[in-house]
Amino acid sequence: MKIENLLRNNIKTLKPYKAARHDLNIKGVLLDANESPFENGYNRYPDPYQNQLKKVISKLKGVEHNQIFIGNGSDETLDLLIRAFCEPKIDNIIIMPPTYGMYEVLASINAVECVKVPLNKDFSLNAEQVLAAVNSQTKIIFICSPNNPTGNLLCKNEINKVLENFNGIVVVDEAYIDFSKAESTIRLLKQFPNLFVNQTLSKAHAGAGLRLGMGFSSVEMIDVLNAIKPPYNINALTQSAGIDLLQQESEFQSNINLINQEKQRLYNELSKLSFVLEIFPSEANFWLVRFKNAITIHRNLINNGIITRNRSHELYCGNTLRITVGTADENTQLINCLNQIKSTQ
Numbered sequence: 001m002k003i004e005n006l007l008r009n010n011i012k013t014l015k016p017y018k019a020a021r022h023d024l025n026i027k028g029v030l031l032d033a034n035e036s037p038f039e040n041g042y043n044r045y046p047d048p049y050q051n052q053l054k055k056v057i058s059k060l061k062g063v064e065h066n067q068i069f070i071g072n073g074s075d076e077t078l079d080l081l082i083r084a085f086c087e088p089k090i091d092n093i094i095i096m097p098p099t100y101g102m103y104e105v106l107a108s109i110n111a112v113e114c115v116k117v118p119l120n121k122d123f124s125l126n127a128e129q130v131l132a133a134v135n136s137q138t139k140i141i142f143i144c145s146p147n148n149p150t151g152n153l154l155c156k157n158e159i160n161k162v163l164e165n166f167n168g169i170v171v172v173d174e175a176y177i178d179f180s181k182a183e184s185t186i187r188l189l190k191q192f193p194n195l196f197v198n199q200t201l202s203k204a205h206a207g208a209g210l211r212l213g214m215g216f217s218s219v220e221m222i223d224v225l226n227a228i229k230p231p232y233n234i235n236a237l238t239q240s241a242g243i244d245l246l247q248q249e250s251e252f253q254s255n256i257n258l259i260n261q262e263k264q265r266l267y268n269e270l271s272k273l274s275f276v277l278e279i280f281p282s283e284a285n286f287w288l289v290r291f292k293n294a295i296t297i298h299r300n301l302i303n304n305g306i307i308t309r310n311r312s313h314e315l316y317c318g319n320t321l322r323i324t325v326g327t328a329d330e331n332t333q334l335i336n337c338l339n340q341i342k343s344t345q
């Protein structure tokens with residue numbers, strides 16, 4: 001499969017904007033970009049290729065520098081993928097509800113059809129059904145594992161079946177992979193040039209405010225995204241903060257351990273409540289919980305200053321709330337509040 005053949009025609013023939021200085025690779029007097037010459041830490045345009053940041057990510061993830069893409073949040077990366085490969089009003093993407101809402105939003109913004117192939121009722125992936133929905137206009141399949149809002153990991157054999165049988169782009173969104181014991185799909189990059197693994201600094205790395213998405217794929221795919229991205233999509237402050245954050249490895253690991261410990265405590269406490277009907281298996285930093293009456297609980301929690309996410313309108317998610325694992329103190333507040341609701345019901 002050739003990535004180039006999948007591209008929209010206007011992207012195939014695109015002449016990207018060139019940030020001249022960064023291709024020259026020399027240090028000198030910088031009079032080329034109409035910047036202010038007064039140094040303050042951010043008077044210069046940032047590195048458009050984020051080379052220092054990529055060096056750190058490359059070491060951390062064991063992926064070559066030229067197989068890494070950095071987006072202004074993964075939302076930017078996912079948007080660029082759709083814009084590179086999907087012709088508006090002609091091509092389509094496939095998603096598997098219930099899943100992350102942004103895939104469909106991004107498809108809509110780009111006037112690209114979003115074909116929905118539901119997960120099984122137990123939220124597992126059915127590769128056969130996904131592949132049956134593929135037509136000649138299907139360019140991207142989005143697989144979210146661990147899935148949001150359900151929390152479960154999708155079966156790697158099923159993901160493999162999709163990768164082996166689909167001649168388009170397969171995005172595996174691993175925003176929550178660091179909370180899981182599962183191996184990353186990054187290990188399959190050599191085998192599948194059409195695989196794009198999406199990760200982020202927004203969850204386990206505690207950097208949601210930075211807006212840093214990490215994409216891993218073949219050199220051909222990364223080259224495409226680099227050619228179409230806004231040249232300075234990652235600002236200078238974010239690049240340096242991202243480098244700092246990714247180097248705090250022991251804090252990263254101990255935070256994950258704490259979250260997983262608290263997640264178990266939350267499970268134990270939630271399962272004691274009479275109005276909790278089901279807690280779905282989760283490999284992420286949240287639980288999807290089915291209540292007798294989710295709306296009442298949701299409102300009650302809000303009245304007590306605790307905000308959870310009502311997912312009741314999502315497919316197969318009737319009467320559910322998605323509850324993020326917080327600090328020990330925050331989780332205790334949640335549990336106390338739920339226990340109080342129990343005593344009034």
Ligand SMILES: *Cc1c(COP(=O)(O)O)cnc(C)c1O
Nearest residue numbers: 073074075100148175200202213
């Ligand atoms: C939170 C989340 C992301 C992260 O998006 P950013 O734009 O990087 O903050 C991506 N995918 C899924 C499924 C998520 O839940």
